[in-house]
Amino acid sequence: MILGAVFRGLGAHPAGWRHPGAHRDPLRDAAVLKRTARTAEAAKLDYLFFGEWLATGPDLEFRDPDLLARIDPVSSIAFLAGLTKRIGLIATVNTAFADLYTLARQTASIDRLSEGRAGLNVVTGADPRAAGNHGRDGRDGTEPNYDQASEIVRALRLLWDSWEDDAFVHDARSGRLIDPGKLHRTDAVGEHVRVTGPLNVARPVQGHLPIVHAGTSSRSRLLAAELADLSLVALPTVEQAVLFRAELQQQALAFGRERGHPLVVTPVLPVVAATTAEARAVYDELLRLVPLDDGSPLAQSPDFPANRSIRALSTVVGVPLGTPDLDDAVPLRVTRRFSDGGQRLLESVATRTGRRVEGERAITYRHLLASHAVPATAVVGSAREVADHLDGWFTDGAVDGFNVLSPFLGAQFEAFTGLVVPELQRRGLFRTEYEGRTLRDHLGLERPQNVHVVEAREVGRSA
Numbered sequence: 413m414i415l416g417a418v419f420r421g422l423g424a425h426p427a428g429w430r431h432p433g434a435h436r437d438p439l440r441d442a443a444v445l446k447r448t449a450r451t452a453e454a455a456k457l458d459y460l461f462f463g464e465w466l467a468t469g470p471d472l473e474f475r476d477p478d479l480l481a482r483i484d485p486v487s488s489i490a491f492l493a494g495l496t497k498r499i500g501l502i503a504t505v506n507t508a509f510a511d512l513y514t515l516a517r518q519t520a521s522i523d524r525l526s527e528g529r530a531g532l533n534v535v536t537g538a539d540p541r542a543a544g545n546h547g548r549d550g551r552d553g554t555e556p557n558y559d560q561a562s563e564i565v566r567a568l569r570l571l572w573d574s575w576e577d578d579a580f581v582h583d584a585r586s587g588r589l590i591d592p593g594k595l596h597r598t599d600a601v602g603e604h605v606r607v608t609g610p611l612n613v614a615r616p617v618q619g620h621l622p623i624v625h626a627g628t629s630s631r632s633r634l635l636a637a638e639l640a641d642l643s644l645v646a647l648p649t650v651e652q653a654v655l656f657r658a659e660l661q662q663q664a665l666a667f668g669r670e671r672g673h674p675l676v677v678t679p680v681l682p683v684v685a686a687t688t689a690e691a692r693a694v695y696d697e698l699l700r701l702v703p704l705d706d707g708s709p710l711a712q713s714p715d716f717p718a719n720r721s722i723r724a725l726s727t728v729v730g731v732p733l734g735t736p737d738l739d740d741a742v743p744l745r746v747t748r749r750f751s752d753g754g755q756r757l758l759e760s761v762a763t764r765t766g767r768r769v770e771g772e773r774a775i776t777y778r779h780l781l782a783s784h785a786v787p788a789t790a791v792v793g794s795a796r797e798v799a800d801h802l803d804g805w806f807t808d809g810a811v812d813g814f815n816v817l818s819p820f821l822g823a824q825f826e827a828f829t830g831l832v833v834p835e836l837q838r839r840g841l842f843r844t845e846y847e848g849r850t851l852r853d854h855l856g857l858e859r860p861q862n863v864h865v866v867e868a869r870e871v872g873r874s875a
């Protein structure tokens with residue numbers, strides 16, 4: 413099973429940073445990064461993963477506080493290359509705003525510095541604020557541009573192939589340093605790409621860095637089928653995931669790729685503790701810490717999300733709820749009239765907190781509203797229960813692995829690595845030692861040959 417950890421200094425749950433188990437000083441980025449990477453490596457995780465968002469604004473304070481201010485992903489993995497030895501390091505780059513030659517240099521360099529542990533997650537997110545930060549009109553590039561992403565990935569691979577692996581001959585006696593026949597121009601010209609090359613960095617240790625693609629639409633899936641080594645996709649049920657993976661890998665066969673590729677990983681947000689009751693208490697606390705529209709001054713902030721009011725909840729459950737105290741229990745006579753959406757919300761709160769309508773630990777309006785406001789699909793439970801969930805998805809062929817999000821660092825990440833990983837190891841589902849050296853080794857991906865070597869061999873054969 414592939415297990416990667418998504419680094420989010422302020423946590424993956426918007427209220428995670430308020431939890432008593434969260435780092436008290438998360439903006440000391442270097443220390444938090446170091447500690448998280450060492451914990452992840454000690455657990456033998458495949459990789460640490462860094463997302464990207466190219467803009468900020470006050471609205472993010474409530475919606476997704478981790479996006480407000482953070483170290484950029486390429487800098488993060490460059491920093492960690494020197495502080496870790498075995499774990500893979502994946503940075504997200506948005507191809508709409510990247511400079512191709514610079515990106516090829518940076519990624520090849522980090523792959524060299526990390527001795528073959530770098531990976532690149534290609535995203536296409538079109539955001540007017542990001543456009544504004546890159547000298548473009550906000551209306552320009554509001555659609556993800558997959559043709560551009562595809563051209564960029566192909567050109568990156570060509571640039572990485574500029575030098576053959578044995579191009580540096582180092583013949584000190586004759587004075588010959590390189591074999592110039594083993595250095596190749598790139599000359600990639602497309603609608604979105606124009607680069608002559610060659611690249612002024614040696615071929616990456618992995619040949620080509622593993623390419624991840626995160627996306628959900630059918631065009632996104634096409635890009636993954638054609639070019640990605642790892643497809644990162646959020647899938648709601650095992651059944652849908654089994655179907656998605658089978659279709660994606662079928663589509664990839666049509667591009668001449670090997671069976672079983674690309675690999676598929678899905679995000680998961682475990683809330684884990686030594687016992688079910690303790691894990692539920694952590695989740696319960698996270699719900700309690702979500703700021704809601706309860707008449708407090710905070711809720712008057714211009715950027716406070718509109719979906720955090722009782723009025724919004726009334727729409728979701730299909731019943732006018734009036735103006736209850738948020739900490740009142742929701743009575744059975746009210747929940748009986750809930751719509752299907754309302755029933756699903758009740759069920760999600762019940763399974764994740766162990767609360768029941770009118771039970772000894774009752775479901776309150778606050779629980780329902782917080783759960784609606786922050787629709788994190790958390791898996792809450794003991795190590796065994798969380799491992800059962802991952803085991804089930806993996807064994808049913810729904811995914812090849814998981815991108816693990818922690819609601820907050822470090823206690824919840826340490827709970828995952830300290831409790832769930834050993835349980836998966838006991839079941840023989842996860843490695844107990846790193847066997848290979850590179851990220852490709854960890855993922856079971858072969859090192860690609862240099863396209864110029866392959867071409868020369870084909871020319872030789874037909875001559």
Ligand SMILES: Cc1cc2nc3c(=O)[nH]c(=O)nc-3n(C[C@H](O)[C@H](O)[C@H](O)COP(=O)(O)O)c2cc1C
Pocket residue numbers: 462463464465504506534535536537538556626627628629630631632644645646679
């Ligand atoms: C699990 C997952 C993680 C993603 N992470 C990022 C990210 O860190 N940065 C980003 O700009 N886009 C991210 N995306 C967005 C996708 O790259 C893509 O732009 C988005 O899904 C919209 O395009 P689509 O509808 O074609 O999939 C992510 C998508 C998924 C499914």
